[in-house]
Amino acid sequence: GNSVTQMEGPVTLSEEAFLTINCTYTATGYPSLFWYVQYPGEGLQLLLKATKADDKGSNKGFEATYRKETTSFHLEKGSVQVSDSAVYFCALSDLVDSSYKLIFGSGTRLLVRP
């Protein structure tokens, strides 16, 4: 079945460092891809999404490009801040029994130190 694999965390960076969180997927067809962020004690928030190959999703300085050839959707940010400390989830939208379901990776915790 379809699945999402994320890099193991935690990822620890200093403020203003460059961030990459890897995400690869297995899917039949052409799913939409998402990044969600979960701040401590809160629910998940949609960070960005891409609906077709070569699309780039972006929000709050974060970017991810839908790469069909490498089945990847890596999350990047040029300069992280302490406030970016959170857990990041990659997900794909899977059509199952005529309904879409989100399939999530296991999450990557990011810790940004001042």
Added chain:
Amino acid sequence: DAGITQSPRHKVTETGTPVTLRCHQTENHRYMYWYRQDPGHGLRLIHYSYGVKDTDKGEVSDGYSVSRSKTEDFLLTLESATSSQTSVYFCAISETEETQYFGPGTRLLVL
């Protein structure tokens, strides 16, 4: 932010007791979902609804039931709670069926 509330936000219960969690939305979205979040597993779908009185099972539905009698409310019931159901439960809503918006979560501890 999408108008989604969950109640209760925290609950401690004993093994074998019934538990009902409530998800309430003010967005009039058609689709509603219940997930559980456990370390190392990300989020896993328990049940979902695609309309009033229309529900279906997700990946980890055993031991759970749901009901949706109104567009705005989606209830998750643990008929007889077990320690393996200790988790954080999230409700989500969607209008497009692809992009989902999540509630703040309910932390459940089954002793």
